[in-house]
Amino acid sequence: MKPKRILVVAAHPDDEVLGCGATMAKHSINRDEVHVVILAEGITGRDENCSLRKRNDDLRRLKGSSTKANSILGVKSLNFHDLPDNRMDSVDMLMIVKIIEAHLKHIKPDIVYTHHFGDLNIDHRIVNSAVMVACRPQPENHLREILFFEVSSSTGWQAPDLSQAFTPNWFEDVSSTLSIKLNALQSYKSEMRPWPHARSIKAVEHLARWRGAFVGVEAAEAFYLGRKLIGEK
Ligand SMILES: [Zn+2]
Numbered sequence: 001m002k003p004k005r006i007l008v009v010a011a012h013p014d015d016e017v018l019g020c021g022a023t024m025a026k027h028s029i030n031r032d033e034v035h036v037v038i039l040a041e042g043i044t045g046r047d048e049n050c051s052l053r054k055r056n057d058d059l060r061r062l063k064g065s066s067t068k069a070n071s072i073l074g075v076k077s078l079n080f081h082d083l084p085d086n087r088m089d090s091v092d093m094l095m096i097v098k099i100i101e102a103h104l105k106h107i108k109p110d111i112v113y114t115h116h117f118g119d120l121n122i123d124h125r126i127v128n129s130a131v132m133v134a135c136r137p138q139p140e141n142h143l144r145e146i147l148f149f150e151v152s153s154s155t156g157w158q159a160p161d162l163s164q165a166f167t168p169n170w171f172e173d174v175s176s177t178l179s180i181k182l183n184a185l186q187s188y189k190s191e192m193r194p195w196p197h198a199r200s201i202k203a204v205e206h207l208a209r210w211r212g213a214f215v216g217v218e219a220a221e222a223f224y225l226g227r228k229l230i231g232e233k
Helices: 015-029 053-072 095-106 124-133 178-186 201-214
Strands: 006-010 033-040 078-084 111-115 143-150 170-173 222-229
Touching: 006 015, 006 095, 006 124, 015 033, 015 053, 015 111, 015 170, 015 178, 015 222, 033 095, 033 124, 053 078, 053 178, 095 124, 111 124, 111 170, 111 201, 124 143, 170 201, 178 201, 178 222
Parallel strands: 006 033, 006 111, 033 078, 111 143
Antiparallel strands: 143 222, 170 222
16 A cells, blocks of 8 residues: 555644554554644643743753654654744634645645544644645645644543534554654653543553553554545545
């Protein structure tokens, strides 16, 4: 089968691994080309004054962690855009869309993975909207599939609302690559938390096992299908 081109669009460094790291590893093993775009810097949202000036070292360290994690997953390219963390609503939507469009034009992906529209985190919701705008169907598009992933410590933390709830209808059997995802997450030491936090290694493994049990396999990553084009193109 012809190798596929994959684009993962994430808000913060670690979302890509939490959301679909084991699926990314599987694509890489299958010789598909995996590209990752991370839009926000993922640091200053935790500060009082949200200034990046004093956090340059932390930013560099986080990018180093991200590079290491993504190389474990066999990612071909990793791009950071350093938009304001947890304040992506302060950036023009059009600018975010244009960043994603530029990557789509360059990478020409067959599959795009991104956030779910119902996440608690505002950047995640904005990234979902921007991806959907950037991926609007055009005759010249190569895109066949858009899948929304879940992020431990965001997707499940939203208050229940049936129209926004993450109700997975697409499961990737990742029994053979879950350990690679967990290994990649070890590189994101500053982002991971101790158990029983939802963003702990143990919780991420439990979620994958539980999603696997949904569909009768050892481990799975769950997605919500945004769009699928089948047949000739
Ligand atoms: Zn995030």
